[in-house]
Amino acid sequence: MVLDHFVVESPEAGAVSAYTDIANDVLLDHNLARAIQKLHIWIDPEYPLFLVAGTLGRLPPLVRLRDFAEVTYAPGKVTLGINEETHLATLLDRLWSRYGKNRVEQPDRWTVEIADEPDLPVDRDLAAMVVSDPAEGLVRDLIYALLSIAPEGFRVREHSYENGRFWLASSENTLPEDLPERIRALFAKMEEPS
Amino acid sequence: MILVPITYKGGVYRHDEIVDLIADLGGYVIQKHMLATEVVLLCLVPRDDIPLIERIGRPLGGEVQPSPLVGTEVAIVTPSLSIHHLPHPACDIAEYVRRLGAKSNMVGLARGYGKRVAQTSAEEREIINEHDCAVFLLGNFEHCIRKKMEALRRGIEVPIILTGKPPTEELRRAVDPPVAGYVGNVGRFMHRTKEADEIARLDAIVAEITRVLDLRREEIAKDPLSASPARLMAVIQDKVPEVLDVTSPTPITVQIAGLRVKLPYAEYADRLRSAEVEEGVTIGKLADVLPSRMRDYILVRIKPSSETDIVV
Numbered sequence: 001m002v003l004d005h006f007v008v009e010s011p012e013a014g015a016v017s018a019y020t021d022i023a024n025d026v027l028l029d030h031n032l033a034r035a036i037q038k039l040h041i042w043i044d045p046e047y048p049l050f051l052v053a054g055t056l057g058r059l060p061p062l063v064r065l066r067d068f069a070e071v072t073y074a075p076g077k078v079t080l081g082i083n084e085e086t087h088l089a090t091l092l093d094r095l096w097s098r099y100g101k102n103r104v105e106q107p108d109r110w111t112v113e114i115a116d117e118p119d120l121p122v123d124r125d126l127a128a129m130v131v132s133d134p135a136e137g138l139v140r141d142l143i144y145a146l147l148s149i150a151p152e153g154f155r156v157r158e159h160s161y162e163n164g165r166f167w168l169a170s171s172e173n174t175l176p177e178d179l180p181e182r183i184r185a186l187f188a189k190m191e192e193p194s
Numbered sequence: 195m196i197l198v199p200i201t202y203k204g205g206v207y208r209h210d211e212i213v214d215l216i217a218d219l220g221g222y223v224i225q226k227h228m229l230a231t232e233v234v235l236l237c238l239v240p241r242d243d244i245p246l247i248e249r250i251g252r253p254l255g256g257e258v259q260p261s262p263l264v265g266t267e268v269a270i271v272t273p274s275l276s277i278h279h280l281p282h283p284a285c286d287i288a289e290y291v292r293r294l295g296a297k298s299n300m301v302g303l304a305r306g307y308g309k310r311v312a313q314t315s316a317e318e319r320e321i322i323n324e325h326d327c328a329v330f331l332l333g334n335f336e337h338c339i340r341k342k343m344e345a346l347r348r349g350i351e352v353p354i355i356l357t358g359k360p361p362t363e364e365l366r367r368a369v370d371p372p373v374a375g376y377v378g379n380v381g382r383f384m385h386r387t388k389e390a391d392e393i394a395r396l397d398a399i400v401a402e403i404t405r406v407l408d409l410r411r412e413e414i415a416k417d418p419l420s421a422s423p424a425r426l427m428a429v430i431q432d433k434v435p436e437v438l439d440v441t442s443p444t445p446i447t448v449q450i451a452g453l454r455v456k457l458p459y460a461e462y463a464d465r466l467r468s469a470e471v472e473e474g475v476t477i478g479k480l481a482d483v484l485p486s487r488m489r490d491y492i493l494v495r496i497k498p499s500s501e502t503d504i505v506v
Contacts, residue, residue: 018334018359018381025384045335048309148384151333152278153308172308 005038005190012045019043023149030145035138038190041149042182049176050150053167053186056142060134063087066127069112078122080112090132142166195220197238197424199264201295202247204256209233212251219243222424224265224448225297236264236295238424261295262404265424265448268296269325269352273306273332283380284331286387287357290396291329291403297447299325299488309341319349320487326450327353327374327406329399334359334381340368347373353406357381357399374409375402407450414451417498420480421471421506423448426494429477430455433469434462452481455492459485463492471506480504 008020019041027033039054065071069091070081082088095104095114099122103115116122123129139161146168147157154170158179167183169175176182197220202212206228212235216223221239239247248258268291272284280302288298301322305313314322322328328350332339339358347354353374358365359381366376377399387396427446430437430453437445440456447454455466463485467478477483477494480502486493499505 012335012337012360014336014359014361014381015334018383022382022384029384045309045337048338148277151307151335151338152274152276153311155308172310 003033003036003039005040007039007189008041008043010043010045015043015045019149026145026148030141032138032142032145035142040186040190042186043151047176048151048154048172050154050170051167051182051186052146052149052169053183053190054165055190056135056138056164056166059164060138062130063132063134064127065091065129065131068131069127071127073116073122073124076116078114078116078126080114080126082110082112085109087131094129094131139166143168196241197221197422198241198244199236199238199261199295200244200247201259201261201264202233202235202237202251202256203259204233204251204254206231206233208254209235209256212247212254212256215247215250219246222428224424224427225444227443236261238265263291263400263407264295265450266296266326266403266407267324267447267449267454268298268403269301269322269328270298271301271303271306271322271328271330271346273303273312275300275302276307278307279331279382282386283383287329287331287380287396287399290387291400294400296403297444301328303346306342306346309338312342312345314346314349316349317487323349323351324454324486324488324493325352326410327355327403329355329357329403331380332356332358336360336364336368339365343369343373353410355399355402355406375406377402410450414498417500418505419451419496420499420502420504421496423451423453423496425506426453426471426477426481426496429469429471430466434465436462451496453494453496454486454488455494456489457492458490459492460490466492466494475504475506480506 008016010016023041027036035056037055037057042051068084068087072079099114105113107113114122143159150170153172156175157170158175159168160166169179213223216237216239219240221237223235223237225236227234244258251258270284270288272279284300288300291298301318303314303318305311330346332342355375355377356365356369356373357377357380360378362376362378365378380395387393427448430446437455437457442456445456463483467476467483469477471477471480481494481496484493484495
């Protein structure tokens with residue numbers, strides 16, 4: 001696995017190689033190795049505490065309606081010609097929540113029609129609507145993968161993701177009070193020139 | 195007559211001749227697998243007759259290999275059944291041990307994880323104690339193994355083989371009082387064992403199980419059993435033919451000093467007790483016929499000859 005920064009630290013030397021292999025296997029199995037840019041893992045079996053911090057590489061772009069459908073405005077209705085079904089379920093969810101199920105019809109597999117009513121008009125810039133954010137799924141998969149890497153007994157957990165930076169802490173006991181400092185220290189180590 | 199465990203692998207064509215030959219020689223077929231055009235027989239045969247079986251099996255494409263674990267039931271104990279421990283390494287080890295002839299059962303503990311909270315339930319302990327030995331697959335930290343083993347070993351009466359990431363010597367130092375066997379450099383990993391060094395680790399586990407079970411056999415030999423488990427298996431197959439209709443791969447699992455019969459205890463225990471091994475000698479006299487904690491099966495524990503004054 002080629003990351004810009006990939007370090008596993010632990011007071012037990014044997015465990016370092018074991019957890020390097022585990023992290024490697026899990027991230028490759030979940031197709032996350034390409035998404036992650038930096039990863040730093042710290043495991044203390046004494047406390048016990050498992051900390052991981054990292055950054056994601058280039059995030060996949062937002063999926064907008066225009067990326068997979070053509071929007072045609074006609075009097076009384078707006079027709080969406082679907083070119084690719086991958087995001088259709090999410091699209092229908094969004095249209096139902098925005099316009100209501102009674103206004104959204106799907107006469108066939110490749111067509112969605114929205115009733116355009118004068119008092120509740122359909123957005124004229126519907127093509128730019130964000131249908132899904134692949135980063136959301138990526139982060140969900142990432143957290144699941146990190147929990148698979150962490151020792152199983154560490155059931156007290158906390159995690160965060162913001163602007164491509166993520167961290168996860170887990171322990172069998174209450175998380176330490178100085179957790180934010182420890183996380184900051186891990187990020188600082190990642191920033192150090194190798 | 196000393197019976198030794200072997201595996202016979204050969205074609206399905208005329209394999210009945212080998213089965214008959216083993217019976218004629220006084221041996222027992224413990225398990226028979228039919229895999230498409232191949233048949234695998236796990237058997238106990240007289241040591242002196244192995245060359246004869248090889249000679250008769252050769253024209254039928256048969257091979258004979260020693261399988262030290264035939265006739266044993268091994269518990270592979272893993273801290274849980276979650277993604278952290280399954281399918282690797284627990285399933286890999288259970289499968290490898292099975293290839294060498296043992297009947298392996300995976301025991302996934304409900305609360306075997308965590309160094310502070312790890313524990314076993316009474317049911318788990320009783321199930322593990324029904325086996326010939328238990329292989330505990332622990333993780334990567336010596337510190338955790340030391341703490342957890344204190345709790346996990348409590349109430350386990352069968353020999354324990356401990357595996358973990360620290361080297362064997364460190365495992366030996368970490369656990370006090372000592373357990374029966376140690377295999378280091380295993381630990382938790384999350385990929386299939388297929389590289390040469392990984393297979394070598396599996397071989398090391400099998401070697402340690404074999405060593406521990408040989409010691410157990412030596413211990414039993416000092417006060418021999420009233421009957422050989424394989425012989426009782428043949429008696430049960432003869433007197434309680436319903437067992438032949440059981441769809442389990444091993445309707446009767448042979449252990450070092452007992453048997454697990456996969457029939458409902460409530461219905462069949464009395465018939466089993468009254469089954470005659472020889473004139474006037476019933477299984478009930480030679481062994482304790484007990485309900486197993488595994489489903490509703492029957493566990494037969496053969497008594498030593500010093501207790502029954504009978505050897506058949």
